[in-house]
Amino acid sequence: MLEARGLTKAYGGKRAVDDLSFTVRGGQVTGFLGPNGAGKSSTMRMFLGLEHPESGSALVNGRPFHELRHPMHEVGAMLEAKAAHPGRSAYGHLLALAYSNGIGRRRVSEVLEITGLGTVAGKRIGGFSLGMSQRLGIAAALLGDPQVLLFDEPVNGLDPEGVRWVRDLMKGLAFEGRTVFVSSHLMSEMELTADHLVVIGQGRLIADAGVQEVIGSGSRRAVRVRTPQANQLCAQLRQAGGEVTVDGADTLVVAGLDAARISAMAFECGAELHELSEQHVSLEAAFMQLTGHSVEYRTGTPDKI
Numbered sequence: 001m002l003e004a005r006g007l008t009k010a011y012g013g014k015r016a017v018d019d020l021s022f023t024v025r026g027g028q029v030t031g032f033l034g035p036n037g038a039g040k041s042s043t044m045r046m047f048l049g050l051e052h053p054e055s056g057s058a059l060v061n062g063r064p065f066h067e068l069r070h071p072m073h074e075v076g077a078m079l080e081a082k083a084a085h086p087g088r089s090a091y092g093h094l095l096a097l098a099y100s101n102g103i104g105r106r107r108v109s110e111v112l113e114i115t116g117l118g119t120v121a122g123k124r125i126g127g128f129s130l131g132m133s134q135r136l137g138i139a140a141a142l143l144g145d146p147q148v149l150l151f152d153e154p155v156n157g158l159d160p161e162g163v164r165w166v167r168d169l170m171k172g173l174a175f176e177g178r179t180v181f182v183s184s185h186l187m188s189e190m191e192l193t194a195d196h197l198v199v200i201g202q203g204r205l206i207a208d209a210g211v212q213e214v215i216g217s218g219s220r221r222a223v224r225v226r227t228p229q230a231n232q233l234c235a236q237l238r239q240a241g242g243e244v245t246v247d248g249a250d251t252l253v254v255a256g257l258d259a260a261r262i263s264a265m266a267f268e269c270g271a272e273l274h275e276l277s278e279q280h281v282s283l284e285a286a287f288m289q290l291t292g293h294s295v296e297y298r299t300g301t302p303d304k305i
Contacts, residue, residue: 033291050079072143149173155167
């Protein structure tokens, strides 16, 4: 289990993490989301003792990282895919880590096979692609067979097969009862992988809830309507309080009114319906709505590029 209790951290007078509290429990994949500059990396580094909070605490299984006697047996992490000496082989890198925590050679071979690196174990890391480096970082995290795992952007550089492999790995680790904490900017992948979400912005907690709850709270469901009488129906829907977006000559996207109400109103005003369908609300849409006020850099829409 991971616990953040009132975590606060500032750099150059600016708070990167601001009185942040949440708990990451075992048996589920917890996604850690936030815009760039939200404080995600700083929070993960505090859990691992790489940064020290100005106030509050970051606990692994109830203790700060520096109190863990054999840390790799309790917590594994991949925060930076290229954090390995380029002159070492994959096997040599993992073996050095293993020796530092009393882990045998057999486990090194096991994690190389688990991550698909068995055939390149003797190759120098400097020649690895980003995807291979990601796999090596995951292998290092798994080395001590820990109950707590932290991954920062684990699918960067991976091809579709690799992305699916990481997704299945995370779910499998959580199914074993382990604590799995994953930071990512890929909302579509988090929607498929995570069971629970911790969302932060400007160092503060925005949401701590299940994936579907976050989606439901952060975005309003919309209904897509196609009709030859779009202008006529649009006026009626807006009068009834619907938020209507015109999407082409015969298509409306309506928020604030359900499909049954829209159907009844179409019948009343003589609008012929060619389509009436509820639109899937994505985690990406919910995330954008929840964190819109916390974005560090906002882009405009220039007239010319």
